[in-house]
Amino acid sequence: MNIEVNGPKIYYEIPILGGIKITESIVNMWFVMAVTVAVCIWLTRNLSVKNPSKKQIVAEKLYLMLYNLVKDVMGEKYIKFVPYIGSLFTMSILGSLSSLFGLRAYTADFSVTLGWALMTFIMIQANKIKHKGVWGYIKSFAEPVAFLTPLNLVSEIANPISMAFRHFGNIASGVVITSLIYGALASLSKTVLGFIPNDFISQIPIFQVGLPAILSIYFDLFTSFLQAYIISMLTMVYVSGAE
Amino acid sequence: MEKYLDFVTIDFWEIIFTWVNLLILFLLMKKILFKPIKNILEQRENEVNSMYSDAENAKNSAESMEKEYTRKLADAKNEANEIVKNATRTAELRSEEIIRTAQEQATNIKEKANKDIERDKINAINEAKKDISEIAVSIAEKVIEKDINEKDYDRLIENFINEMGDSE
Numbered sequence: 001m002n003i004e005v006n007g008p009k010i011y012y013e014i015p016i017l018g019g020i021k022i023t024e025s026i027v028n029m030w031f032v033m034a035v036t037v038a039v040c041i042w043l044t045r046n047l048s049v050k051n052p053s054k055k056q057i058v059a060e061k062l063y064l065m066l067y068n069l070v071k072d073v074m075g076e077k078y079i080k081f082v083p084y085i086g087s088l089f090t091m092s093i094l095g096s097l098s099s100l101f102g103l104r105a106y107t108a109d110f111s112v113t114l115g116w117a118l119m120t121f122i123m124i125q126a127n128k129i130k131h132k133g134v135w136g137y138i139k140s141f142a143e144p145v146a147f148l149t150p151l152n153l154v155s156e157i158a159n160p161i162s163m164a165f166r167h168f169g170n171i172a173s174g175v176v177i178t179s180l181i182y183g184a185l186a187s188l189s190k191t192v193l194g195f196i197p198n199d200f201i202s203q204i205p206i207f208q209v210g211l212p213a214i215l216s217i218y219f220d221l222f223t224s225f226l227q228a229y230i231i232s233m234l235t236m237v238y239v240s241g242a243e
Numbered sequence: 244m245e246k247y248l249d250f251v252t253i254d255f256w257e258i259i260f261t262w263v264n265l266l267i268l269f270l271l272m273k274k275i276l277f278k279p280i281k282n283i284l285e286q287r288e289n290e291v292n293s294m295y296s297d298a299e300n301a302k303n304s305a306e307s308m309e310k311e312y313t314r315k316l317a318d319a320k321n322e323a324n325e326i327v328k329n330a331t332r333t334a335e336l337r338s339e340e341i342i343r344t345a346q347e348q349a350t351n352i353k354e355k356a357n358k359d360i361e362r363d364k365i366n367a368i369n370e371a372k373k374d375i376s377e378i379a380v381s382i383a384e385k386v387i388e389k390d391i392n393e394k395d396y397d398r399l400i401e402n403f404i405n406e407m408g409d410s411e
Contacts, residue, residue: 007248020256023248029264036268040276047283049290056283063280083273091268111254115261172250 005176008109025106032094032106073233074240081236088116089232096171096224100216107227108172110164117160117167120235124159124242131243163234167227174219181212372404379403 008024043059052060066089070082092107099105106112129137141152185207192207248254379400 005250007250007252010246010248017256021248021254023254023257025257026260026264029261033264033268033271037271037275040272044276044279047279049283049286052283059276059280060284063277063284083277084269086277087265087269087272090272091265109248109257110251111257112261114253115258116265118258119262119265168251 005179008104024104025109025112028098028103028106032098036090073236078240085232089228092231093224093228100220105171107167108175110168113167114164117164121160123239127239127242167231170223170227174223376400
């Protein structure tokens with residue numbers, strides 16, 4: 001049997017500007033956004049100063065956790081990054097976890113993770129220019145000595161690429177391995193049950209029950225959380241460190 | 244035939260979509276999640292702070308009131324002592340005056356009574372003298388049973404009275 005590991009499906013191609021492809025990743029992203037917004041609206045309904053409801057306590061706790069994380073990592077003056085980090089983290093973790101609901105994780109799409117990494121890259125450069133001025137920013141690449149300039153440039157450009165590939169690779173490898181294991185278990189089932197003359201029963205992939213679920217705890221839950229945390233953390237550290 | 248992107252590829256429009264989606268989610272979450280919760284937390288903090296300052300103010304005013312009341316209480320005690328002292332002195336003066344007046348009145352009454360007694364005594368003596376003379380005359384008339392002349396009669400009475408006055 002063949003095991004195919006594909007990129008995201010192309011649902012539709014708008015035939016302008018060289019073809020704008022509406023892919024599975026983008027549609028899944030919209031879906032995740034809709035769910036997130038719905039949850040946010042539900043969480044912040046009937047907020048009260050006194051006697052907060054249980055969901056309000058949860059919402060406040062989550063907010064404070066994020067707030068304190070941003071404050072500790074980035075410092076008080078970058079506290080405006082709380083919503084951005086929050087939305088990036090949400091986008092990343094729900095994107096990876098959406099594979100649990102049978103959607104293709106859009107974090108296993110390199111264009112998406114590269115988009116986020118480029119966003120961080122732009123923020124880093126903007127923050128550098130803001131603090132050093134344009135000339136100071138250009139000059140900073142020739143520090144500490146001029147001949148290190150190419151190296152500085154490479155390390156600067158390597159940042160977003162490594163970030164994008166780290167996130168993409170972790171999630172995509174999960175997708176690949178899960179597909180491989182499903183394929184392997186299907187053929188194992190077929191081999192074991194192949195002697196049964198009934199076509200229907202011999203096709204039941206009994207080994208696909210159980211083992212993939214255990215693996216998915218690592219590949220989906222653990223990796224999803226870890227990668228979301230890493231990309232948020234790196235964004236915070238790089239942006240606040242770029243002064 | 245379903246079309247797929249390559250497994251590892253960079254699609255320009257997908258990056259743009261990713262940015263736009265992230266921006267939209269950022270703005271929405273900021274508006275409907277982070278702002279309201281931040282506001283609620285700030286409100287709560289303000290409320291707690293104002294409660295603390297209210298409590299502080301209440302404590303201060305209670306302390307100052309306590310001081311004032313203590314002072315007023317001490318004043319009232321002094322005043323009460325003063326009043327009692329004054330009243331005692333007034334009462335003493337008054338009682339002395341009453342006693343003095345009473346003594347004077349008693350003296351007056353006593354003097355008046357003495358005078359009355361003196362006068363009554365004199366009156367009684369005179370009365371008695373008169374009665375005795377009449378009794379004496381009538382006794383004498385009975386004894387003598389005759390008319391004595393006026394001259395002898397007067398002399399006899401005089402003698403009698405004088406004898407009685409001496410024996411007194």
